[in-house]
Amino acid sequence: MTQVRQTKKTTIYDLAELAGASASAVSAVLNGNWKKRRISEKLAQKIIRIAEEQNYAPNKQASSLRSNKSKIIGMIVPKYDNRYFGSIVEHFEAMARERGLFPIITCTRRDPSLEIEAAKTMLSYQVDWLIATGATDPDKITQICATSGVPTLNLDLPGTLATSVISDNYSGAKALTSRILHNNQQRQGRLDPLVFIGGRNSDHNTRERLRGFCEAHREYGIEVSEARILTCGYAAEKAENALRDFISTLLPSASNPNNMEPNLKPNIEPNLLPGLFVNSTISLEGVIRWMSKQGYIGKKQPAMGCFDWDPFVALLGHDIEMVKQDVPAMLNAIFELIDSSAQGDNNLTEPNDKAQVRRIEIPPLPINEGTLYCS
Amino acid sequence: MTQVRQTKKTTIYDLAELAGASASAVSAVLNGNWKKRRISEKLAQKIIRIAEEQNYAPNKQASSLRSNKSKIIGMIVPKYDNRYFGSIVEHFEAMARERGLFPIITCTRRDPSLEIEAAKTMLSYQVDWLIATGATDPDKITQICATSGVPTLNLDLPGTLATSVISDNYSGAKALTSRILHNNQQRQGRLDPLVFIGGRNSDHNTRERLRGFCEAHREYGIEVSEARILTCGYAAEKAENALRDFISTLLPSASNPNNMEPNLKPNIEPNLLPGLFVNSTISLEGVIRWMSKQGYIGKKQPAMGCFDWDPFVALLGHDIEMVKQDVPAMLNAIFELIDSSAQGDNNLTEPNDKAQVRRIEIPPLPINEGTLYCS
């Protein structure tokens, strides 16, 4: 190893010269298909040795320019501020690397325009695949990619133009709601409707969870009024404000002594909050912040549940039910699709062929580590 | 827009043909330097229109192959399982995009071999810059990149061969330790040494925090024994086990009725734990899990502090002091370095010139949102 720094990167031509061979020989050896080219083992060894000595790094830009496949697999993700997406990204990277793919992730902060911007940029960098995770408009991404012949898959939030792998939101939410209703009954000795908080009306998952939420109520024989659906977005602040506003309309106060939701009137007690279904950990953050400030804690805390999991919430002492989405299973499904499409690499089956568009729903896992302390 | 899908990607030659111009004109226009080439505004408009109509996506592989600059900026990150790194990545991406750079992140799970593997892969994809965040061996990465002439920067954990931007761990830890000692005194009515838990002896941050930890004790006139330094790694399980083992040697029990740390003996009470300095939120996860299981909660909970911040911990009711590392300031420092190097783009100042290697320490922010509920 003579050089520590060089102004110009080593190429296969440099290696070829050092090995006294041709660039194509070097290329073949370095790509591991020298048996096919029947290059002598001796030459192969020599080339490999020299490459290592020179600390050679192949130029993937050039290689994929020529071979028309980059081995880059892109993923778009909304946020890094919770365990769910963090886990998705970690699993995705690991599984991509196992397959010799190069994963690139980009975070679009739930910004629709950034999403399509990011997709276009990824196309420019010649991704072979694009996974749209939690995208606000997955179909737009699929369309853009289709123009360049790049296959896409949706994760977490479904689209109609590409196969989607998502949680079974309906069943998960229904089961979660039942558990909260049950806990609420235990706590308060009666069956009141819950409040649904967080998420967006416009997104499929929120709608499905809402459907499960309502169905669980129906099975308990409870009606849920529109006023109890607070789909205010995901941000913690929005959830905090939405809850505050809702409660202020609910509880009797100096400013509005009579302004109570009709069906709650007979039961209402100033310090008794309705049970809460929180649609994400980030919304939960706002909810808990508000409850803590107001002193709705300990005995005064209502039964609660959260669609998504966070380890500290499990320890929060709030006795909060959680649903953990099955990230490993979801990514297994994703890579099964990718693997199988790589196999049947004929032009007959277009990746996002109309007939092939499927929706795969993965059951989430119920969690209840609550009640660990602070009873 | 006639085509929805095409088997072959559109190139500047296609656009050139459609525009009745040459490829080089198209290239110039699309790169925004058509004033320099004095191309007619009319032609420029036409080309831009056609490009949009065709949903043209430039091939960055080809472009950077030719121009020898990719505009790709890579970052290596250890984990996505905490707010600190999540925040780093989000800020990094946003700031990179502001500068027209393409950020690519890769997560190496604190695995040294994966780290250098990832660095090499990024080099193959022709990154213009590489930021090594929390790397176990930053200098190795700097060396590998230097071979290809790619400048690097260290973040979070420093190296000696490239400029590093890190938190002021010593001062942060010292202040945090003082606060915990103070709280402990309030709670237990006396001054006992704390236990330091989490992190690695081998990493600079842990050592510096330990130094601040000891110095704070010294200022309080307390001696810290070796036995109280539990640098067991970062994983939650490891912290949980280390704490369990430590306590079992500390407290009298059937199996070891006399096996107590000498200087604690006079004060010991079965249910009174020593105060805790926890070196990361992920270690804290294990610590709290164990404490909850054992019932060391509420009044029985010792004073605690955590180097790093998590919103749910703030709501945990454990009255846990936290230190929040100043991620925006850290990334400002990073991009200041990048920006200034891009400015003085002469060959005279090598990016990682020996004389230029600096260490920039950013003061972390103290946080105390504790005591919100569950008093």
Next chain:
DNA sequence: TTGAAAGCGCTAACAG
């Protein structure tokens, strides 16, 4: 104001 042409580093026929 524009086009032709060379070549970035690599791969893949094809020709020995």
Next chain:
DNA sequence: CTGTTAGCGCTTTCAA
């Protein structure tokens, strides 16, 4: 068993 050659899509002189 190995080398020559022709591009992949783009940028960049250079020449008009």
